[in-house]
Amino acid sequence: MSATYAYYPGCSGLGTSAEYDRSTRAICKALGVGLVDIPDWSCCGSTPAHTVDHVLSCALSARNIAQAETLDVAGIVTPCPSCLTNLKTASHRMRDDAFKGKVESLLGHPVENRLPVMSVLQLLAEAIGPDRVAGKVVRPLTGLRLAPYYGCIMNRPPEVMEFDDCENPVAMDRLMAALGAEVAPFALKVECCGASFGVARRDVVMKLSGKLLDAAEDVGAHAMVTACPLCQMNLDLRQGQINAANNARHDMPVFYYTQLIGKALGLGDESLMLDKLVVSPARVFHTMEEAQRAAFQRAESQGASVA
Amino acid sequence: MNTISLDASHDADFVRQVEAESGQNLSLCYQCGNCTAGCPYTSFYDIPVSQIMRLVQAGQRDTVLSCKSLWLCATCESCTTRCPNNIDVARIMDVLRHMARRAGHAPEPAIKAFWDSFLDSVKKHGRVFEMGVVAGYMLKTGRVLTDADLAKDMLPKGKLSFRPHPIVGRQSVIEIFKRYHEERKS
Numbered sequence: 001m002s003a004t005y006a007y008y009p010g011c012s013g014l015g016t017s018a019e020y021d022r023s024t025r026a027i028c029k030a031l032g033v034g035l036v037d038i039p040d041w042s043c044c045g046s047t048p049a050h051t052v053d054h055v056l057s058c059a060l061s062a063r064n065i066a067q068a069e070t071l072d073v074a075g076i077v078t079p080c081p082s083c084l085t086n087l088k089t090a091s092h093r094m095r096d097d098a099f100k101g102k103v104e105s106l107l108g109h110p111v112e113n114r115l116p117v118m119s120v121l122q123l124l125a126e127a128i129g130p131d132r133v134a135g136k137v138v139r140p141l142t143g144l145r146l147a148p149y150y151g152c153i154m155n156r157p158p159e160v161m162e163f164d165d166c167e168n169p170v171a172m173d174r175l176m177a178a179l180g181a182e183v184a185p186f187a188l189k190v191e192c193c194g195a196s197f198g199v200a201r202r203d204v205v206m207k208l209s210g211k212l213l214d215a216a217e218d219v220g221a222h223a224m225v226t227a228c229p230l231c232q233m234n235l236d237l238r239q240g241q242i243n244a245a246n247n248a249r250h251d252m253p254v255f256y257y258t259q260l261i262g263k264a265l266g267l268g269d270e271s272l273m274l275d276k277l278v279v280s281p282a283r284v285f286h287t288m289e290e291a292q293r294a295a296f297q298r299a300e301s302q303g304a305s306v307a
Numbered sequence: 308m309n310t311i312s313l314d315a316s317h318d319a320d321f322v323r324q325v326e327a328e329s330g331q332n333l334s335l336c337y338q339c340g341n342c343t344a345g346c347p348y349t350s351f352y353d354i355p356v357s358q359i360m361r362l363v364q365a366g367q368r369d370t371v372l373s374c375k376s377l378w379l380c381a382t383c384e385s386c387t388t389r390c391p392n393n394i395d396v397a398r399i400m401d402v403l404r405h406m407a408r409r410a411g412h413a414p415e416p417a418i419k420a421f422w423d424s425f426l427d428s429v430k431k432h433g434r435v436f437e438m439g440v441v442a443g444y445m446l447k448t449g450r451v452l453t454d455a456d457l458a459k460d461m462l463p464k465g466k467l468s469f470r471p472h473p474i475v476g477r478q479s480v481i482e483i484f485k486r487y488h489e490e491r492k493s
Contacts, residue, residue, distance in 0.1 A: 011435040015468040016461075040476045042433040047382060048422035049429070051404045056487045060429070063479065106486050108479070152383035157395070166388050192347045192383035199444060199453055200417035201351070204379070208347055237460060278460045 003075075004034035005123065006068035006115070008087065010080035010229070011043050016237075017080075017229035019273035023258035024079045024120055026271030030262070031128050031136065035077070038068045044086035047196060054093070059106035061090035066111040075116040077123050079258070081154040081228045085161070087117045092160045119154060121227050121257065122163045125171035130178035138266040140180030143291030144284065146260075147186040147221035148172045149212065149235075151228035155190065166190070172227060172257050179264035184219040188212055193234045206245035209234045213242060213250045222284040223253040225260060232256060236278045253281040309370075317366035325363055329402040335392040336360045342386035342396050352376035356386055356396060363399070372407040378415035380404075420447035430484045433474035438467055 013021030028035050041064050049057035065087065068076045078084050094100040094113045104110050124133070150169045158166040167190060173183045193212060194205030212235060216224050226232045236254040243250055254277065262272045274281055326333055336357075343349055343357040353375045354362070362371050371377075377400060386396035413419040424443035428435050445451045461467050474480070 011472075012437070014434070014472050015437045016466050018466060040474050042474050042476065042480050043429040043435045045426065045429055046435070048425040050382070050401055051422060052408065052426065053405055053487065054401070056483070059483050059487070060480070063476075063483065106483050106490070108482055108486065152381075152385065156384035156388045157397075158388065190385075192381055192385070195381035195383070196421070197379075197381065197418065199441065200421040200448075201379070201415070204348070204351055207350070237457060240460070241456065276464050276466055278464065 003127075004036055004071075004073050005075050005077045006038050006071050006073040007035035008038050008041055008064055008068070008076060008078040008080075008083055010078055010083040012080065012229040012233075016233055017256075019276040020079055020229055020232070020256045020258060023256060023262045023267075023272050026267050027124075027258050027261045027265065028120070030265050030267060031124070031133065033123065033128065036071055036073060038064055038076070039070065041067060044083045046082050046086065050086070050089075055099070055102045055106055057086060058090035058093055058099075058103045061086045062094065062103050062107050062111045062113075065091065065113060065115065065117075066107070066109065068115055069112050073115065075118060077118055077120050079120045079227070079229075081119065081151055082230065084117070084119050085153045088160050088162075091115075091117050118163065119227070121154065121171055121175075124261075125164070125175060130174040133175060133261065134178040137179055137264045139264055140292075141176075141260060141264050141288065142180040142295070143182070143288040144180075144260075145182040145184055145220060145222045146176050146255075147184050147216035147219060147224045148176060148189060148257075149186065149216075149224050149226050149231060150189050151226065151231040152190055152192040152195075154227055172225065175257060175261065176225060179260060181260070184216075184221045186216060186219055186221070188215045193231045195230060195234075198234055198238060202241065203245075205234050205238060206242050209238060210242045210246045210248065213239065213248070213252055216252060217250065221252070222287060223255055223281065225255045225257050227257055239279055251279060251283070253277060253279045253284055255281065311365065311367060311370075313365055318368040319366055321368040321371075322363065322366050324406070325399060325402055328405070329395065329399045331394050331399055333360070333364050333394075333399075335394050336364065337392070339391060341389045341391060345385040345389050347383060347385065348376070348379050348381065351379050356380070356400065359403070360394075360396065360399070363403070371403060372410050373412050373414060375414045376400075377404045377407050378413070378418045417444075417448055417450070420444055423447065426484075428471075430481060432471040433477040433480045434472050436468070436471035438469060439471060 045060040155166045155169045164171045194208040197204040259272045343355040380400045
């Protein structure tokens with residue numbers, strides 16, 4: 001990989017999803033993907049901006065696109081699906097000259113809008129690919145059964161996001177399988193978790209995220225794996241609230257996919273920040289290691305009996 | 308169920324305005340109900356999304372702009388993705404929210420307060436400061452105990468930043484908001 005990409009970290013990476021940002025940077029480095037932070041990047045406005053006005057929302061994203069254009073890069077990448085949606089929507093709608101003109105008028109300067117925008121997941125799935133990731137695995141995740149959860153907007157709407165399947169995405173499934181993990185058939189891959197309503201309407205998140213945890217448990221997953229800071233926060237940080245609200249007893253770790261790639265590549269705790277997860281993954285890692293030991297012993301005894 | 312006299316209450320300007328602002332052809336909706344079937348928020352809505360589409364076609368401005376559903380839509384894109392006629396339904400919901408805001412409706416005041424507090428933070432620092440957003444929300448709503456139960460999980464993890472991360476080009480972000488407000492006024 002010789003290409004370098006402009007990296008848009010997103011605001012939550014500075015706080016509630018620090019482990020996503022850190023592990024993303026660590027695995028990209030390990031896999032030979034060059035990332036350069038967009039200089040002096042600003043917030044995309046997330047959902048609140050596009051609920052107020054589309055030109056305002058696109059102007060906030062266009063500022064970052066213009067900042068990225070000052071770099072010598074092949075494209076813009078971001079780990080966060082909400083940032084991704086805003087960047088891609090801005091880029092998509094600015095193909096219309098009249099709309100671009102309105103955006104530039106709010107922005108106060110022109111923007112070329114020439115760089116492709118994609119998620120870090122898309123970059124890893126397409127430019128690196130599961131096979132090359134598999135080739136770098138030193139500590140396989142054999143015995144870990146995962147429910148892959150993409151969240152609602154990584155792949156939708158397909159005309160804008162242009163990545164994977166909008167109803168049944170598989171990019172993360174394939175990467176997890178490449179690490180040796182077992183991928184459970186999880187039907188709610190693209191169902192919404194309740195988004196940012198956790199603060200203002202907690203009941204919404206309790207119901208929608210509760211359903212996701214129930215479904216993951218129903219398919220026998222040991223853990224969920226996500227690609228979105230908001231989904232991760234709702235499912236992990238709010239899991240206690242969800243249990244209390246729904247009279248449930250979930251104890252389901254919710255990883256960022258980047259943390260699991262990093263673990264399989266043998267990266268250290270410092271870059272994976274597994275200790276930031278509220279639901280501790282210690283128990284499921286223990287189960288995984290037990291399963292690996294048992295399989296190893298079975299293979300050894302079979303080998304012995306053959307000999 | 309409410310009955311509506313279409314002759315008495317049809318607002319043709321409203322229909323035209325929604326079409327112009329969303330870039331969508333409203334008459335393509337034939338009420339198949341796919342958007343409502345896939346909408347995770349239907350059980351929280353006062354009017355399901357397919358009925359909102361029908362009410363917009365029927366020019367029912369006030370009924371649409373004052374409903375709670377507009378504020379509870381999370382833009383999960385289910386409706387847009389599954390519409391057999393390629394109507395960008397989520398974009399229409401967004402445009403209706405813009406219009407509801409301008410008309411002074413906010414039937415879900417806590418949600419509006421959260422979004423406003425978020426944008427205040429973007430305007431002030433250039434990047435969102437999560438602690439500041441929640442503090443601003445508490446000030447606006449008086450709900451000072453919001454998520455207090457999460458503190459025991461969050462604080463030991465050091466996941467919350469106690470300081471904003473202002474950017475050098477803060478002024479350029481302030482200018483974007485300023486020009487936006489000026490355009491709105493004119």
